[in-house]
Amino acid sequence: MVTCDLCGTTAEEDVAVLTWTTAVENGRPRRFCARCSREHLRAMESKLDSEWW
Template sequence: MAVICDFCGRAAEGDELPLTWSTAVERGRVRRYCDECSRAHLRAMEAKLDSDWW
């Protein structure tokens, strides 16, 4: 099963989560973000804001 970024829809190469991607739990749901989205929204992630807010 491919890993897909929950923000932009980009697919990771291979079936494993790349080390450069980030993972968050929002409202009990695991969300995964690619390295580009992680960098772009780092401050919002650190503030623990839901991705709906970004």
């Protein structure tokens, strides 16, 4: 199971690999569910850390 670092949603690893977004912030890997990824796409593209969302 993996957990979204923003909203806490959980999913099986095989599902998350296909639909979730992975980022590295301050050397720490972060995972975001598909819903959070869509909501914050522009911030992700501009490489803002999730604390700015």
